[in-house]
Amino acid sequence: MGDRAWVEFDSARTAFVSIDMQIDFCGPKGYVDVMGYDLGLTSAPIKPIHYVLHNIRNRTDIKVIHTREGHLPDLSDAPYNKVLRSKIIGNGVGIGDQPKGGLGKLLVRGEKNWDIIDDLYPIPGEYVVDKAGKGAFGQSNMPLLLKNLGITHLVITGITTDVCVHTIMREANDYGYWCLLLKDGTGATDFGNYQAALKQIKMQGGVFGWVSDSKRFIDGVMTAFK
Amino acid sequence: MGDRAWVEFDSARTAFVSIDMQIDFCGPKGYVDVMGYDLGLTSAPIKPIHYVLHNIRNRTDIKVIHTREGHLPDLSDAPYNKVLRSKIIGNGVGIGDQPKGGLGKLLVRGEKNWDIIDDLYPIPGEYVVDKAGKGAFGQSNMPLLLKNLGITHLVITGITTDVCVHTIMREANDYGYWCLLLKDGTGATDFGNYQAALKQIKMQGGVFGWVSDSKRFIDGVMTAFK
């Protein structure tokens, strides 16, 4: 078997998922910026995701789901180790704190930095899942939403590839969802980790699903919806 | 901050976890062998795990948990995509099938190939968690067991690093468990993926926990229990 395969999706049962495209992960003065990582890597998927959204919105029946990682202002839904480690990497400024010159408290629901970036902001009719973890199946309404919508297939994008994106893809896969990751629609805080995350998906015949890119996906969609 | 840190564990609240050390993943004629991967990589952690078990059994109050991935004989707990992909990589022989000259049906509960290897077999008083997925928190009794035992910290080993080990570590982390991976006590079907999996843990101040090795861990344990 080669590396290339044709796969079939029923658009009525497919959701396009944009994971955590929040200022905190890809915008200036957000969490990732404060930690000192290269925003060029985590903002790279903005354009490909925008391209996909532009082409599926209004023209197809593919559902769109956005996720947001964030915590209640009292941090009661943030494990202590998560808060502690964020303070270590941020030299004392972590989740729940407002950095000097920052937009708001890092990763706290309702803050400006926590929200989705303007370019990819949800439009009416699209779904938003708020989650406290890296994953989404344990403590959010994601499983219920997918069930209510009758979804069986997920086309996945977002950030960061090796953390939230991979965790959600692993969970979805364990629950029997068919997952396709668009490789130009995702990015990590480290390029090697990004590359490895793609490769890990393809082991064992596709242990976590398939990998494609935004152009091929939209080409396929356009053929179906012309 | 450097790469080295001292961490503190309460042994009464710590579980040593040995993930999926089954013939199917590291022994001859098991699932990984049938897929054609190098058993040298997935069997490498046997010796370090044995070293840890030897030193904590009987001498400490650290709990020991073994996990096993496997499915009911009717495969009713195996998502269709998981079965399909295993057949693709195995040229038609996948989960639920018995390969030519094999020991039993691949990844099916009760088969010889599905069980834990002799060298690391659970002894009385140790716990075994049977799980259908790569992860363990969605559809097994793992969360209940950890709660019943009062566990807060996990020392993790097993195979494969980038698949089951990482999925369980991600889930545990999302639920607030403190996780330490022993890097010589784990292995993957691809060495690059193994290395990347270790690195992914350490991003963002330790986004999924800490990494150490079996010697350092046992040195620390011996200091506490001398």
Next chain:
Amino acid sequence: MGDRAWVEFDSARTAFVSIDMQIDFCGPKGYVDVMGYDLGLTSAPIKPIHYVLHNIRNRTDIKVIHTREGHLPDLSDAPYNKVLRSKIIGNGVGIGDQPKGGLGKLLVRGEKNWDIIDDLYPIPGEYVVDKAGKGAFGQSNMPLLLKNLGITHLVITGITTDVCVHTIMREANDYGYWCLLLKDGTGATDFGNYQAALKQIKMQGGVFGWVSDSKRFIDGVMTAFK
């Protein structure tokens, strides 16, 4: 609105569920018998369930799922309060203990008393879900099985009405499954609790689903499959 309504089921998406029809709950020398409750109440649903199984097996595509409550021999999947309370009601003989003249350890997987009674024993092609709790959605493969089978509607029977049956019906309802309870196919250890359990379902327009009986259900099925 009156008390009567016509409801529509797609047989291909329907599962008939027989909950915990184990010796431990309705047979001599089982757990309920040891606790001193009237077996006449918990064995009453045997005949109606048998009638349903007889009529849907082989003649329809309705899936059949049996559940069994039980624990691992080391009771590691039994919360301490559950074990303690069972010992209180049983004068020291509770879950995990073998009563004098008993068939085996109460509610322990693999014991004779733990298994499903002969009259309703699963046949090949039927599914069995083993669960540690009163409910089934938290720590068993029930959600995965329902998803794999494409089930949306559940026809529910079993014991006991106010404990396991109601817990599973509540969980299923919260997850969006359409639930129909057959009132002669279920029983409780107390007749008043049985009656109240039925009434509780019908509050608020059917807050947990619908209630019917085995004859009406089979009459409907026979009309569809004649």
Next chain:
Amino acid sequence: MGDRAWVEFDSARTAFVSIDMQIDFCGPKGYVDVMGYDLGLTSAPIKPIHYVLHNIRNRTDIKVIHTREGHLPDLSDAPYNKVLRSKIIGNGVGIGDQPKGGLGKLLVRGEKNWDIIDDLYPIPGEYVVDKAGKGAFGQSNMPLLLKNLGITHLVITGITTDVCVHTIMREANDYGYWCLLLKDGTGATDFGNYQAALKQIKMQGGVFGWVSDSKRFIDGVMTAFK
């Protein structure tokens, strides 16, 4: 064994839970009022809950958790059968609709009718869990919150006894939490269902926990914290 027992709680590991004391369930023009049920029954627990809160706030280290049932404005987290049945009982006006002369959309997050009543409103330092279901363990941050707080025991109040209160108590029990229901701190839409719900808890040695009342509970607390 008689009906009376002394039980012991560690206040540092205990949470007092006030379930769904929202206008929608016990206030004028809320959901229960629109369905035509007697508000006298569901508002009866207000005074006992207030009595408990008054006595444990500031004087004890018992944590306080409030829950709210509600849905996103797009109802994406509401199963279709739940919405449908609410419309049937409400003659077309159900969840997500604003009744004539109502305060807002029924059971929709952010609406006035959805929020907790003034008399029992959370104060700073108390926790609020928003949930889409009758239960709270499947799709909310309740399990994570309890784990973060180190809670093992729950003192439960709220409405309605036979629906949300019982579902949460059943889930908590299955996960190993020790549960005590205060019988004057809870109410149902039907008095017989309320009585039966109390009785169901006490079967089988306390299959879902214990039952007490607000006076006895506060008497015990005051003895400990005098």
